[in-house]
Amino acid sequence: xxxxxxxxWCIGSRRPGRRKIGFCCFIASNVLWAVWGWQAxxxxxxxxxxxxxxxxxxGWRKNTQMEVCG
Numbered sequence: 680x681x682x683x684x685x686x687x688w689c690i691g692s693r694r695p696g697r698r699k700i701g702f703c704c705f706i707a708s709n710v711l712w713a714v715w716g717w718q719a720x721x722x723x724x725x726x727x728x729x730x731x732x733x734x735x736x737x738g739w740r741k742n743t744q745m746e747v748c749g
Contacts, residue, residue, distance in 0.1 A: 682704050682707055682708040683704075683705070683712075685701075686701045686702070687701070687705075689701030689704060690705070695742055695743075695745065698742050699743070702735050702739040705738075706732055706735050710728075712728045713725050
């Protein structure tokens, strides 16, 4: 949970580099939640984390494009 909160804080930054760190933290938290879900046999949680990870990767890409164009 701490990783998720840290990620949310970084994503709210106006600095592209800090947002990039936020996306890395979100992706790490997705992995951690999925590992926990696997151990708990919480299959819906694992599916949710894969979906959220895909959205975070999309955000990473858009943030990187804004950096280049920006």
